[in-house]
Amino acid sequence: MTLETERLLLRPLEDGDLDGLMEIFSDPEAMRHYPGTKTREEGAAWLAWCQGLSPFGLHAAVLREDGTLAGQCGLIPQEVDGERELEIGYLFIRRHWGKGLATEAAAAWRDHGFALGRSRLISIIDPGNQPSIRVAERIGMRLHHETEKFGKHVRIYAVERPAGGGG
Ligand SMILES: CC(C)(COP(=O)(O)OP(=O)(O)OC[C@H]1O[C@@H](n2cnc3c(N)ncnc32)[C@H](O)[C@@H]1OP(=O)(O)O)[C@@H](O)C(=O)NCCC(=O)NCCS
Helix, strand or coil: CEECCCCCCEEEECHHHHHHHHHCCCCCCCCCCCCCCHHHHHHHHHHHHHHCCCCCCCEEEEECCCCCCEEEEEEEEEEEEEEEEEEEEEEEEEEHCCCHHHHHHHHHHHHHHHHHCCCEEEEEECCCHHHHHHHHHHHHCCEEEEEEEEEEEEEEEECCCCCCCCC
């Protein structure tokens, strides 16, 4: 699945994206809300996991102006409190933060998820991850509930499909 936004091409991750992904995975600040930074081997395993979720899974977010990888964003099937949900996930390289790129990519995946007929999309967010909460709110998500996931306390943000939209 490939989507285009004003500044980004959102396309399936390729093996050659590992160098770009490692700019995120090796950055302790970017990985602050994950168990830790990742080795190249762990990064390759993550990439393979994303590719295995096709047509879902995190996709590459590539800058249209120069073709370089800015981050990853996409739809991830998740089970939350016994319900099957579709999560919008996003991780960007730190030098690209604060430009609205994560918001732009997440909004495109939201629209795509609704076009597929999903009635609700969520994001699973650490309560201390304010930049991620802001992206969720900017694409119309609101706090739905709090729960345990990935062995920790998390917030579930959710956006419902507008009446008459999508599908
Ligand atoms: C979460 C993450 C992707 C957010 O990145 P970000 O740069 O803060 O988000 P955006 O790219 O959408 O940028 C939004 C900021 O850019 C600014 N901005 C500049 N131009 C903009 C534009 N055209 N449109 C929207 N925002 C714009 C906004 O004012 C906003 O700043 P603010 O939050 O201080 O108000 C990033 O912090 C990250 O990769 N973190 C590590 C991984 C992670 O934790 N992922 C989430 C797991 S749940």
